[in-house]
Amino acid sequence: MTPPRGDFHERLLRHAAYTPDAPALVHAGETLTYAALAAEVDALALALAARGLGAGAFVALTARREIDHALATLALMVLGLPQVALGSRDPGAMRARLASRVGVTAVLGDRPEDAVPGVRWLDLEGILRAARGRSHRGTALPPPSGASTLHFTGSGTTGEPKIVAFSERQLAMHAETHVGCDGRRVLRPAHIEYNNSRRQRLYTLWRGSACLFADEHCRSLRDQCERDRADWLELSLVHASDLVATCREEGPLAGEVNLRIGGARVPHALRRELIAAASPHLYVSYGTTETSFVAVAGPSMHDAGESVGPPAAHATVEVTRENGAPVAAGEIGAIRIRTPGMASAYVGDPEATARHFRDGWFLPGDLASLDERGILSIHGRMDDMMILNGINIFPVEIERALESHPAVACAVAFAVASDIHGQIPAAAVELRGGGAVSAAELVAWARARLGTRAPRRIEIVAALPRNPQGKVPRREAARLFHGRMS
Known part of the structure; x- marks a missing residue:
């Protein structure tokens, strides 16, 4: 450019x-x-x-x-x-x-x-x-x-x-x-x-x-949008959930208000709720601190695959295997990104710079796939991937399966150490208000959708830990799980 x-x-x-x-x-x-x-x-x-x-x-x-x-x-x-x-x-x-x-x-x-x-x-x-x-x-x-x-x-x-x-x-x-x-x-x-x-x-x-x-x-974000005549609303997960709750009671946002969420996985259920309750003009984007904006899913692109849309015209995106060779369409691999004006180093951290900046590319450590249409999907962090008997299991696929259950509000998956298998997948789950389901029923639900990739253990908790942006820190959730299991 x-x-x-x-x-x-x-x-x-x-x-x-x-x-x-x-x-x-x-x-x-x-x-x-x-x-x-x-x-x-x-x-x-x-x-x-x-x-x-x-x-x-x-x-x-x-x-x-x-x-x-x-x-x-x-x-x-x-x-x-x-x-x-x-x-x-x-x-x-x-x-x-x-x-x-x-x-x-x-x-x-x-x-x-x-x-x-x-x-x-x-x-x-x-x-x-x-x-x-x-x-x-x-x-x-x-x-x-x-x-x-x-x-x-x-x-x-x-x-x-x-x-x-x-x-x-x-x-x-x-x-x-x-x-x-x-x-x-x-x-x-x-x-x-x-x-x-x-x-x-x-x-x-x-x-x-x-x-x-x-x-x-202001009483609510919805009220401020109306009073200040906002036509573009930038949301975190916390603000998005609050907006859905308010709009369900008081009606959708007035006028044509565009919504954008980025910086975290946006579950399919939350996307549907925002479109139905607040505004049909929903954008879900992907980017990094180091590269800025990379891709965006527009209002017509919110399917169960939770894509973040095609890479923007200014961004070059590749998904590769460990040896740097490109993966096939739809295959999950490591994403690397090149954008105009991106960072080229971390301040005072040569080791992190060497890990993440190589040959003009930024390697964020995210797992991704590009389908035949060039649509980008993010599948979590590389260091969160689990290996069970040689099978790669991605936490996001477990979370999507569990969150497709009508009683589940949010799920977070992680590995539990096993002397026999090395790692076994587990999950902590927060239910919707009024939701009633047992952990055993959720294990069966996931197994019907994921087979051997399903979590072996599930713990239902009253509330998952969240940071100020509404993300569930995976390591904190895992500690909560281990504390309840001990």
Whole structure:
């Protein structure tokens, strides 16, 4: 693809010149137009520069108010400073480790407790007040101290999270290809400090659309969509389940609202429920922190196979065997991806870089298949695959079979060690409200659909563990299973 022209500041100034009154940031009745946003970003950049943030600085950002977070992110980009978000809910030790790993020299936060020991702390709220209280007419912005980079972390579910750094040019390339930015009023309930939320807000601003932030005073997500006239809604699994419950009681979303879910497996049952209760315009996407958007399943593509659609035009996707040879159509193998502007390394982690970046490809460690039509399906993580008497068993196939039972709300599969077989498949299951079925009945249900690949043991639990995004951490579920079996 042709690299996009300009950086985010130039793009913002262009929107401010051509569509000055168009909404850019919207939260709880407060709206910043593109003209106002450009002015506030420049004022904050000048105020930060006046406090000595220049060449050699690396800034960590913690801002609970989402508009302030967006303003600070853009102002640091104007100054050409590297930056990373430190989660406001993360423990202090975790924040300090991340700051140390990337070399943070200053923390820009909205509370004194956001400070990191031994690192300069700057009061974001105070600086914003001062910037808004003085005239900057005729004051020239300092030249950027370098090429601005934004650092993003992975989920951190295994050890320390991996860190990738993207330049503005790379993020602009992602913005040009990311699905969901075509909406004119884009609502993402997840806080901007999270990796994908932060990037999606930047993509939306690159396109000149409105970023709608979650309003905690709204009774429901459905109500906010109607009040703020959202036409594109970005969902996590938790938000999707809540939306289904609300829409079942109060009716579908008003108007033509597009829904998108990514970042996790989206079960077929949840897809059906969203289409029936909330909106028929459902998109399920696949991507990674390292590559950004890769594929999307549109409204007509939600069958029991849970595909994520064909790879996008900008993405090159291959599914291979261990020796790197391509698999046959429909065969499961390891996916490798190449996209414009993708990362090429992890920050400070050469071992992980060598494992995941090879010969211009990114290898996420996901299992996938491409059918005869070129439709991509994801079958879980390679390190979650089980081997029973030489047979490869994929947790996702067990989960799909169990979740096809009308009493099952959610299932998670994993391996249990066996002296005889090496590994045997097992599962933990959460039932729907009012659902009644025994573990033995579920074993029989799965065996009728999977044969020898069916789980040998199933434990029914009141509730499966979930992270803030609604994913069920497989290792936590396995520990819960072992605890109940011991």
